Amino acid sequence: MNMQPQVSGPNLPGPNLSGPLPPGVQQPGTPQQAQQMQQQMAQPQEKLDNISKGTLKTTAQAIHQNGLVDVGSLKGMDVTVPRHDKHMEEFYSICDQIELHLKTSIECLNQGTSSQRYLPLPVAPTRTEPLPNQDGGTLTYPQFLATVRSQVSYAKEVHDTLMAAAQNIAPTEWKTQTVKKLKAAAQNIELDHLLTKLKPSSAINMEQTVYRNYQKITLQESPGRIPAGRIPRSKDCIMLADLCDRCKPGDEIDVTGVYTNNYDGSLNTENGFPVFSTVIMANHIVVKDCKQIVQSLTDEDISTILKLSKDHRIVDRIIASIGPSIYGHEYIKRGIALALFGGESKNPGDKHKLRGDINMLICGDPGTAKSQFLKYVEKIAPRAVFTTGQGASAVGLTAYVRRSPATREWTLEAGALVLADQGVCLIDEFDKMNDADRTSIHEAMEQQSISISKAGIVTSLQARCSVIAAANPIGGRYDATMTFSENVTLSQPILSRFDILCVVRDEVDPMQDQHLAKFVVASHMRHHPSGKKKNAQDEAPVAGNVEPIPQELLKKYIVYGKENVHPQLRSSIDQDKVASMYSQLRQESQATGSMPITVRHVESIIRMAEANARMHLRDHVLEDDINMAIRMMLESFIETQKYSVMKSMKNTFQKYLSFKKDNSELLYYILRQMTLDQLTYIRCLRGPDATTIELNEKDFIDRARLIDIHDVKPFYESKIFKANNYAYDSRRKLIIQTIPEAGVVEK
Template identity: 60%
Template sequence: MSENPNKKIKNKKSKSKKQKSKEDKSKEEKKSFLEKIHEKPPINPQPKEEEIQQETRTFQEEQSSDFNEFISDIEEPELKQIDEGSDSVDDLFGENQDEDYESNDELDHYDLNEVDDTEYPNLPIYQRHQIEMDLENKEEKPKSKKSKKSKSQSQSNSNSNSNSKSKSKSQSNSNSKSKSKSKLKLKLQKEIKKPNSILNLGFIQSTETELPSLDDLDFDAIDISLLRKWRTNPEIKREISKRFHNFLVGFSDENGKLTYVEKIKVAGSQNEESLVINYSDLSIKEPKLAMWVADSPMEILPIFDEAAYKVFLEMFESYEQIQPEVHVRISDFPLHDSLRDLRQHHLNTLIKVTGVVTRRTNVFPQLKKVKFVCPHCNSTIGPFVQNSLSEIKVSSCPVCSKKGPFRILEDETIYRNFQKISLQESPGTVSAGRLPRTKEVILLNDLIDSAKPGEEIEVTGVYRHSFQTSLNSQNGFPVFATVIEANFIVNKEDSFESFNLSHEDINEIKKLSKDPKIRERIISSIAPSIYGLKHMKTAIAMALFGGEPKLIGNKHRIRGDLNVLLLGDPSMSKSQILKYVEKTAHRAVFTSGKGASGVGLTYSVRRDSTTGEWTLEGGAFVLADQGFCLIDEFDKMNDHDRTSIHETMEQQSISVSKAGIVTTLRARCSVVAAANPIRGKYDPSLTFSQNVDLSDPILSRFDILCVVRDTVDPIYDEKLAKFVVESHVKSHPNSRAMEQYEKENANEAQFDEGGIELIPQSLLKKYILYAKKNIHPQLTNIDEDKIKKLYSDLRSESAVTGSIPITVRYIESLIRMAESVAKMHLRDYVREDDLNFAIKIMLESFISTQKFSVMKTLRNRMNKYLMYKQDSNELLFYLLQSLVKEKIDYLKLRHQIDAPEVVEVDQEEFEMKAKNMNLIHFSSFYSSSYFVANHFTLDKKNGIISKKF
């Protein structure tokens, strides 16, 4: 049957209408596209308005002509190209359609190494248009070659077949269309490349400042802000690596020795993983790299590590089998910050801080490079590089697009060591009334276990932030915690390492040590704001200098620090002298007995909030390692807490056995404690043990016992009152007397009440530090028989009087005290007079603990030790004061005179008692400062010594 012709015409008309609608739609799309192109973007204020308007008009005229020509080509009737006699449609499925559904691993799976997961911002229309034109130009080049080839073939075969004419005609039409399109695109490209073009103006204004080309790049002129933009540029990385490589192999010292070549040889021979670089060396040779590594260490340090590893491999070819990587450590970083001064501008920069390690976690394995296995398709995902702050989370499998959980591929996953420590501000650096700040420090790789609790360390690292869910839930808005990722750690085994004395200081210290009265000057300079109390000041001076620790057979350690107990009546400056030690000593921890517990003094065990592991946190003794632990109100501690410090005071260590942790902490510190008597005031009719609530084991661990009594002495009380009043007047900040006093005594030496010249406090601190750091006296030719005889006498007297027990520890205490006296003179050996002075101090301590009834008898028996090489003027002055006091007591009792203006003592009686003590140099005493400064006068004619008040 034949088809209806009317129906056929209707179908053709409907098709033509659909075609026209499509054409109209395509026209509208092209028009809207060109209108977007002609749309005026924000104008850069640099070119003039007239030039922009003229350029716009010219561009619009050119584009309108090209557009009309382009549209005319498109508007040619395409109904002629439709085969009127065929209703067939194209076959979309070929014979080999099944091949499209066959699996192909190379085409079906993405290569994860080539997948770009970076999120890019949305591009504006002009940037997208320019990128699309560039891509189309690349695609049109091979098409143009094919069209030329097909055209030449059609021309050669034009006479062979009549149908070829129509084909060549259609090809020519398509070529004309492609020419018009390409012409329009070339116009647009030329317009964009013009500097003052509208399109180009919009492009420049909306994009960021372009980086300079590498060909014209001045490496030394790159700013740090540009460095962060260039961090992914391989050329910059290669240049940094090259310069650092040249620094390692080419840097030499003053003698021409290649510093870091030698260091690498030593490190390679010892199979080390780190290479320490001095920052000052890097700043001299490569100042730009030094500045960059300080401002952007996260980008620069990995490049340094790769460059250093290449140098290792050049010197040791098989080093890759020993160490998989080498880390560059930055030492001697010049900028030092306090933990409480770290702020947001320190983030992601290199910092250096100092503190005491209070807590240390166990060592954990941390993922460095991890691969996962999809449980659904068994494909491998990764590797992913893990940093120390965030956790790797894979949302879905790139192969099957299914969600996890994913299993870690253990065989191809690389781990590294991870540890956390808590760093607290050093006790001596915290201002009064403030709590010490704490910061967590992350240790990686070979820095593990480089610091123990109680040690004072100096950390150089990167200050970074970390996200913590607990902080956000507490605050209700995003808050980040901060940590320090350590790069280099200096363990201050010698706690005085940070105090570098200049040559001038050392020369002044050595000159001061040659003074024959240096010991008396040091003792008088201790706590100059406290009047008198010479015995207590002597004990504190010995504790500040300390003795020498001994290690017997590399197993048993004997302490070298001196422990001092101050016991006495209230208001005798015990707490004040503890505060003086806290300010004078390099490292000191002050605590009170009522507020201190055994856990607070030794250690505590608690769970770590992040890892859930039991960790140790050191107490006051651990924090005061190689320093002083000062305990006020020592008698207020309970017996259980005092018992916990027995080991600390003698062995200077703390044994831990709790929560599965068995270890030993170091507490190498000197204990200076202050206590009050049981009844408020010291009762001389009772023994020392009866006056204080302390057990014998605790008392035997103190080297020096100082009993400070508040006795009534009119002469001493008058001088004390005058000293206190003058101190308050001079110390007032708005006092004119203070200003006048400072002007008068700016360049004048200060003297104490006995006429001894005082040492300035700043120089005294340096003197003590130098002596403890550099002077290590040895026992050479000492009188051992004298020590034996003294120990035997003390043991017998202690048994008779029932006072404090004398044990073998007192012999060790005597040796430590003699070494301390030798350090005061900066001597490398202990002399006989050092031992004699130590014996004198020990006997003074022992006698002061006795009952009043046996004190005088015991002093007479030990007089041969007490009077050894003591200043005769001082002894005569002491004797004369005792006679004056007896005369005042007699006047009070006999004549009811409260405060006599003048007291007279018979000169003959005074000299007779002095001769009984083998003191015969009276003429020098009458002209000495002891006699004149204390308002004594001598009437030779009448033989009377007068004392005016």
């Protein structure tokens, strides 16, 4: 990793400067001018009296600001630094500094940067490097700048360090002595210890003394950048001045700084011989959060996002883009889309906070892509923290107190929910956690805060995040004869905190199994480096002829919607519909003895309605958003019921469940249920050799009329009807499906 900008004084090439320069400073725009300045600086001191040293110092301090400069513009510099006369060193250093920072300042203005900070060389490389590695033999620490992308794992509190100490030399006089103790500042030596290095005969003028902020953070390699078979590496980073408190634990940042060594006395005592630690002296920090992503969007990106939101099928396209390598599960994909966009949090009167994030629980049979959904959300969400039930305890999810090995003081460490603040916390194997660990996250899931009272530390941490969890049922398989609460080892208080409950069943369906197998094979062919993408895409099934959104554009769309769109309810919505549905659900819950319905479910409907409006980039909630939220709530409630009462509930709430569903999809669902029942009956009579299923058209029409569909003729010509090997015999009034042979299915 050789990224050292080769710097020399007057021969430094750079952009042409525009505008007047300070008195006594000339711009070496051409090689002749640069050579002339080189000769001028080599002249004796008395010939340079016309240049005021005070003016040069003032100019250097005025333009000594932070910025970003492409290191490519610094290539080709002369590596040879001319030797200066003893009396000319200070003057030459000032001239070099003026020239370099004039060029970098103009470059910063051209790039539109606005960060301002006093540091010696604000230059950023063009590429991002991993955390510095100390593997190997002999090491050198050249003063070059490098950019590393990493995650903040720990941040200490901000301290003050000295820049210039003022000493009283007389009752009315004082002088300032610059403290050149960068190493001491890097070691975070106390202020009193630094003051003892000054002359003890004079008192310190605390009012005239100049300070600056100092903070040490610990960087850790991002999970996606760790090589195979190695644990994440960590490195301390020193931040000064306005860089302090720019990031917090859990943030993913790009740090530009100097990788250098640092004297540590504790290492010498421990090892018995001089040992140096290494740190990164930060020069510039970019936090990779939603605001930074939105600010980095170009006008073309915003125009594309706004144009995409005008599509009347934008929700279907978003759902088709969620987990493109996972076949089916449209209901789960819709729930994930709602959780990614989220609702709007409310805080009436700054007294009671109502969360806007949507929590989701996925439970089902093994091999149904539950963990794959979580892994996908980790990649697509702007801020996500992934953990498992077995690998995380109560303190690992919330927060814990530990004793600092350096100061022996108790410090507070953030857990997964705190690190996922304003993001998504993904918990796999949620059922493997013990009751004590699950109880600790009750407050975090509803109040979105974590209260700590340990080791003399009493505080409250923010945990404003969505929780998407995956769990396995008791015994490994979901039993449809029992309710949801009987299938999982979760208590009612924690189940009521999930807005969406998804049940995934691995049902035997010959046609669906055939489509699934083809999809998996085509997916492997499509993603192989040497595979023929065109043929694989042709073989992959397409759901509903909906064009998916590219993943990069989808991520920008989600971030733009969360940052700029804030939907709100209006008085024009049908409140009676929500009230009547809530009353009916309460009655059905009490009659069937299933999961209890509480006021939290009404709030869940509002949150899902706001999230659905945010998908369309609307600032207000329409009636369609309320209807879609009611449909999601009912599907979540009905899927958790026993199989014996599930069908009756679907008939009761059919008018809500059929919202925004194509008649072809509704009729196919009815026909599929009839086909599975008939297939089970035929195989009980004839064995597993049945390859055709015949259904009476009259029975199908009677079921279609229950959902107010009276014309089924267009359904016989639909794509979904023919794609699943159905055929209509108009002479015998039968619906016939050809299924794969039993031997092929069993393989």
